[in-house]
Amino acid sequence: MLASLLCLALGALLAWQVQAQQGERTALVMTIDDAIGPAISDYFLRGLELAEERDAALVVVEMDTPGGLSDSMRSMIRAMLSSRVPVAIYVSPAGARAASAGTYLLYASHVAAMAPATHLGSATPVQLGGGGLPGMDDPAQPTDDGETPASDDKAASDDTEQAEDNGASSDSGTPEKRRGETAMERKVLEDAVAYIRSLAERHGRNADWAEQAVREAVNLTAREALEQNVVDVVARDLDDLLTQIDGRTVVMEDGERTLATADLVIERFDPGWRTKLLAVITNPNVAYFLMIIGFYGLIFELSNPGGLVPGTIGIISLLLALFAFQVLPVNYAGLALILVGLGLIVGEALMPSFGILGIGGIVAFVIGSVMLMDADTLNISLPMIGGIALLAAGLMLWVMTRFIGLRRRVPRTGQEELVDSEATALEDFAGQGHVRLMGERWNAHSTRPLTRGQTVRVTAVDGLTLEVEPLDDSS
Template sequence: MRMSRSRSRRRILLGFSLACLLLGAFSAWQATAQQERGMALVMTLDGAIGPATSDYFQRGLELAAEREARLVVVQMDTPGGLDAAMRDMISAMLASEVPVAFYVSPAGARAASAGTYLLYASHVAAMAPATHLGSATPVQIGGGGGLPGTGEPETPDDQGEGADQGDGASSGGKDKSAAEPSTGSEAADAEGQPLDASDKRRGETAMERKVLEDAVAYIRSLAERHGRNADWAEAAVREAVNLTAREALEQNVIDVLATDLDDLFDQLDGREVVMGSGTLVLDTADLAVERFDPDWRTRLLAVITDPNVAYFLMIIGFYGLIFELANPGSLVPGTIGVICLLLALFAFQVLPVNYAGLALVLVGLALIVGEALMPSFGILGIGGIVAFVIGSVMLMDADTLNISLPLIGGIALVAAGLMLWVMTRFLGLRRRPVRTGQEELLGVEAVALEDFQGDGHVRLRGERWNARSRMTVSNGQAVRVVGIDGLTVEVEPLEARS
């Protein structure tokens, strides 16, 4: 009986070992087959481009290099975003050893503003039907003075000698079906026709012209690198023009018009792309798709890297620590303050922070707190508010990352209100009668313990005190304390003041 059980156990163990060997062999074969088949890493860029997007994209390129992917595909639908984050992404893409294809999809998606630059910088620019791109004029977040594209175009009177030629070039009707992309150095209009020099938007101020010309040179260099329509790219920057996917393909703005990923892979197979080390022929036939979607880190970074959120977290963190130090052991404000301050510092490492502005903000907050702890009749408080407001305006060292002025004003008003409340409280305390020490006995009633004029004794709050009076006081008569001299109180009869 025992021998039969032992044999059955051996058979089970042998079968289990054999199954493990077969499973391991199958996994190894599958991994080898997948490696031979090749892999494409697919990422998703949905929404505005910012530091979180840049971090996500660069981590995706690193993962693609580790997995030896043959292609990185970024499915994009963006209204634009921050110039600094976009340039970081482009720099990483141009240095990547894995070719990158930006694919505007699904239907209805767009590659506006910064998305247009990313398309031009990518090794493969692809779009799905019913998508569009363009409107690449740099603008300042929040409006205001505005960068090129926010104001009215310059009139012919502002163009000098070329005004007449500009009017003539723009007055004639053009047949859209006959339009061809320009190959010269002049910018093209929305129909692909070259713009006269007088028609080019150049900005109204020196700063606008500086930003605009930099953007034009940047996108033209990207277009020339990959052999795409540089003239339309310049028009997209200067005139904020747009193209549909079909028009973009016809005007050599994009490389591929694909309905889905499989169609994209089929069309890219055998295509030659320009890499940093030279040209590369793509091998995208029968690629295995591995998705790298935004994780919690990207989502968290997208929230806290908003300049207003990071700024608010810093304020909460600072005051949380102050309240904890003022009330040791309360724990709640200290815990919240530490968490918020660490999140703010994490956000500041990816934001263009002006450290002079940060120092002014911290000094301003410290002065406001100092006003509450050691009243200076408003000197510390007013100086703190001024330093706080100036530092908040200077905090983000970029035009497109300025903190909201209403937020700065709101926090400054709250701080001023707190300071005003503290000052009124201290003034009220000064008017209150003294509640501790010998001075607190002034005006208190007592009872004479004997008849006396001069020195005697009174009962004051249950205690026997030496007393002195200039008037005659009878035993049991109510008296009032009018002065204190060491351990002797000066008293007078209550009716003496009536």
């Protein structure tokens, strides 16, 4: 009886706790403080899934990013737009920024918020291989006396002629919209403009400034962004943010929704070991180094079968590198040049060409390494490229000097090894006789008389007969 009452009491307590947890409304808070890449995208998507599983009332992303990869950014935006849980992007803490891809994420969020002393902008797309779109440099700034710097009068006249060719008046005072110089640049730029304008129009934000951020790479402070209807809220901290957006109406995929955030319980979902490991592996410098280790590990294993350690390390490193290259924006021409360069360097070691293969391999390796990553924010460190190239050059130089030294050494195998060797006469003879050489009995011929036990030197080998002479006659 007592046991039954105890079980009922425990069951009632558990039911009450479950009901309390289900009735507790939470805000899931995530943190993004790095470049937007595969690791950040994976972390963000898992956070949204967790928020939906727990029926959270709001997802808050505290963000500080210099930008990142377009593919990762777009996957995050697609997930955000289709999320059943409203997402608030909060640029914080003070001093943080939402640059490039961060600006797109801010425009795509259901609530766009910034902390004081933060900024956003510089959303111009970057061409493949790094660097901004040609023709997207900052326009000439006027000097203190109001005149344009006289460093390039021809450029100013060219700009005027270009404006007239496009049907724009140079006297209108309205700057010509930058559209890129080549067809590919215009295609990328116009796609980015249309994309960010569609995000702005979805949430009723300033689409004209969004276009300007893409075309002109302009920036805004938090206060300016609020005044120009780029963001919805400027909040001191997370509590202030939840207070200000309480009762705000946001646009979800299934229609409008009114937020109730006044009494939300904050639950943090910080990046775990998986995100950190993925971030390390997908770091361009790490992926590049893993590829080098993997390549040389396999070469050492194939040249010395049975070592196991180089092969094991090599295959693991190479697989990790290939995984990273799968999710990173890799230029395959650069990757091919790296592999060709490494192959030529190894070829120099296996069949010396007096530097032709080795030098060509180093040149191909360096060019391929510079070309490898197709992103401005994810580039391989030039000192790392230079260091590995110098290491390969040093290895090639060492191999060449070793081969040159081997060519100068006296042969140690075959008949050549017997010449200049010392032997012992086994009997007295002049002409034909026998000597002992390296523990073996050999036929010998000498033009000088020899006595038993006398030490002689081999001067030549004729089949199975040694030409010998007394050792004291050798010079």
